[in-house]
Amino acid sequence: MLKVDSIEKGIVLDHIKAGKSMQVYEYLHLDDLDCTVAIMRRAKSTKYGTKDIIKIADRIDVDLDVLGYLDPDITVNIIEDGRTVEKKKLELPEKIVNVARCKNPRCITSTEQEIDHIFRLVDRKNRVYRCIYCDQKAGK
Amino acid sequence: MKHLIDPTDLTLAEIDDILSLAEDIIKNKEAYAHVADGKKIATLFYEPSTRTRLSFEAAMLELGGSVLGFSTADSSSTAKGESVADTARTVAKYADVIAMRHPKEGAPLVAAMNVDIPVINAGDGGHLHPTQTLTDLLTIREETGRLSDLTIGFCGDLKFGRTVHSLIKQLSRYENIRFILISPTELRIPDYIKDEVLEASGADYIEVERMEEVMPELDILYMTRVQRERFFNEADYIRLKDSYILDPEKLLNAKESLKILHPLPRVNEISVKVDADPRALYFKQAEYGKIVRKALIMKLLGLSL
Numbered sequence: 001m002l003k004v005d006s007i008e009k010g011i012v013l014d015h016i017k018a019g020k021s022m023q024v025y026e027y028l029h030l031d032d033l034d035c036t037v038a039i040m041r042r043a044k045s046t047k048y049g050t051k052d053i054i055k056i057a058d059r060i061d062v063d064l065d066v067l068g069y070l071d072p073d074i075t076v077n078i079i080e081d082g083r084t085v086e087k088k089k090l091e092l093p094e095k096i097v098n099v100a101r102c103k104n105p106r107c108i109t110s111t112e113q114e115i116d117h118i119f120r121l122v123d124r125k126n127r128v129y130r131c132i133y134c135d136q137k138a139g140k
Numbered sequence: 141m142k143h144l145i146d147p148t149d150l151t152l153a154e155i156d157d158i159l160s161l162a163e164d165i166i167k168n169k170e171a172y173a174h175v176a177d178g179k180k181i182a183t184l185f186y187e188p189s190t191r192t193r194l195s196f197e198a199a200m201l202e203l204g205g206s207v208l209g210f211s212t213a214d215s216s217s218t219a220k221g222e223s224v225a226d227t228a229r230t231v232a233k234y235a236d237v238i239a240m241r242h243p244k245e246g247a248p249l250v251a252a253m254n255v256d257i258p259v260i261n262a263g264d265g266g267h268l269h270p271t272q273t274l275t276d277l278l279t280i281r282e283e284t285g286r287l288s289d290l291t292i293g294f295c296g297d298l299k300f301g302r303t304v305h306s307l308i309k310q311l312s313r314y315e316n317i318r319f320i321l322i323s324p325t326e327l328r329i330p331d332y333i334k335d336e337v338l339e340a341s342g343a344d345y346i347e348v349e350r351m352e353e354v355m356p357e358l359d360i361l362y363m364t365r366v367q368r369e370r371f372f373n374e375a376d377y378i379r380l381k382d383s384y385i386l387d388p389e390k391l392l393n394a395k396e397s398l399k400i401l402h403p404l405p406r407v408n409e410i411s412v413k414v415d416a417d418p419r420a421l422y423f424k425q426a427e428y429g430k431i432v433r434k435a436l437i438m439k440l441l442g443l444s445l
């Protein structure tokens with residue numbers, strides 16, 4: 001297996017569904033970071049077959065709501081001195097603001113640019129979010 | 141209840157409160173003639189809907205209040221590019237309550253999020269029209285004496301009709317309502333209404349293509365318009381259009397106590413020959429619309445006798 005150096009200090013996002021790491025990268029705006037970011041795609045996992053992993057070599061504030069919305073099964077490991085010092089548990093957020101965009105052309109957000117795009121969790125079991133303005137389903 | 145944006149925001153108790161107040165307004169109209177003295181409603185209509193606007197304005201005038209507003213977008217500051225939020229913030233300095241109609245879905249919610257005065261959604265595109273739903277509920281309650289134990293037929297365009305979807309959503313919250321959905325195959329009720337509303341509430345419903353076969357069972361017949369442009373081809377439209385026009389013959393085996401409703405405006409889906417039938421309630425329904433708006437304005441402004 002391809003080796004990626006473990007990090008001294010930073011964050012490891014583990015158990016990302018195989019192939020979904022680029023989406024996580026984009027939603028978290030990791031391209032804005034100056035530090036090293038390693039993306040491992042389709043790494044072998046005992047639990048999931050294959051998975052994606054993202055390693056960030058800095059203690060940034062990860063938006064847990066964004067991650068929870070994308071996939072609450074992702075694990076967030078905080079690394080200090082090369083060791084995991086904290087594992088954060090994700091939850092489906094009740095509400096997400098300016099994370100997903102409403103694609104309904106009849107929605108008020110389509111004509112008024114400054115309005116926040118807000119989606120609310122309406123079905124926890126099926127992880128369905130709907131636009132608070134027009135009830136359009138959020139598409140990931 | 142601070143605003144009325146989505147009828148499902150209201151609890152059954154809140155709806156009951158509004159309908160009971162409306163009932164009292166019917167009985168004691170004069171007593172309410174000055175209850176809103178000095179109050180103003182702003183009707184912000186970004187698209188024309190004369191019927192709905194006049195209904196709100198008549199409601200406020202009958203309560204002793206006054207009205208201001210605009211009735212098309214080109215006469216408003218939107219024409220100069222002002223946002224809904226800014227217009228609402230400004231108007232909130234002039235009026236005590238806003239009724240907003242807008243072609244874009246969610247515009248009244250945007251207004252509500254930006255002002256301290258109550259905002260009423262008077263129709264946002266094809267999305268919601270809560271005062272129509274309250275009107276329908278008041279009509280049914282006043283004319284049958286109940287909002288439960290009813291067999292209700294919805295006839296016509298059940299696919300795109302937002303008033304139908306909204307009323308079905310509300311009625312499915314009451315006990316023992318049986319829905320008979322009468323429409324051409326092309327214009328059947330959408331799956332999400334079946335899954336998220338009818339199935340979810342355990343409501344009893346059937347789908348049929350012709351109203352004659354179910355007419356004897358109905359307590360309420362809610363008619364809507366079948367528009368030519370909704371059909372995939374002209375042949376289907378011609379084949380089916382008469383099936384969805386209510387005329388005296390189709391009413392031959394209907395109950396004496398049937399109530400015929402229609403959100404108006406009507407085009408040709410109810411023959412004018414039906415108008416004289418005492419079971420035709422669609423014009424009375426328009427009056428109930430004004431009365432329920434009076435009750436709603438009072439509730440939102442915290443007014444009482």
Ligand SMILES: [Zn+2]
Nearest residue numbers: 102107131134
């Ligand atoms: Zn939307």
